[in-house]
Amino acid sequence: MWVDCTPRVAYKLPVPRHSQLTTTSSLTTSLSCFILSMTEHKYKFDVKMTCSGCSGAVSRVLNKAKDTGDVSDYSVLLDTQEVLVTSRLPYDDILAKIQKTGKEVRSGTTVA
Numbered sequence: 115m116w117v118d119c120t121p122r123v124a125y126k127l128p129v130p131r132h133s134q135l136t137t138t139s140s141l142t143t144s145l146s147c148f149i150l151s152m153t154e155h156k157y158k159f160d161v162k163m164t165c166s167g168c169s170g171a172v173s174r175v176l177n178k179a180k181d182t183g184d185v186s187d188y189s190v191l192l193d194t195q196e197v198l199v200t201s202r203l204p205y206d207d208i209l210a211k212i213q214k215t216g217k218e219v220r221s222g223t224t225v226a
Contacts, residue, residue, distance in 0.1 A: 154186060156225040157208055159197040162218040163190075171215040172197055179211055198225075 163169045169192040176199065179185040185208070187200040199208050205224055212219055 154200055154202055155205070157199045157201070157205055157222060158225050159199070159209070159212060159222040160220040161195055161197050161212060162220060163192055163195050166192065168192070168217055172212060172217060175211050175215050179208075184211075 161172060163172065169190045173188075173190045176185055176188040176190070176197075179201075180188065184203055185199055185201045189196075189198040191197070197212060201208055205222065209219060209222055
């Protein structure tokens, strides 16, 4: 079953009245979106970084995302050119944050 989880007001779920309990589709969709939005994902990116300035740029943008709550944890590994990110945000949102640094993202995967 595909669930449309377009962004909604922060975790507000509709509370049906007794007379509305005959239609559970909307409530089921809202609950599914809520559960999916609470799930943390782990992403691994192969980012072209040749110096500490490159890794520092990626670290700064991810640290800013961590300060706002968008990212719960991250590691920037210059020697292996890997960036590991744990977040509730979708893959494309994290990818966009890393690409904002101007660094080439050669590949990326969802680890968990």
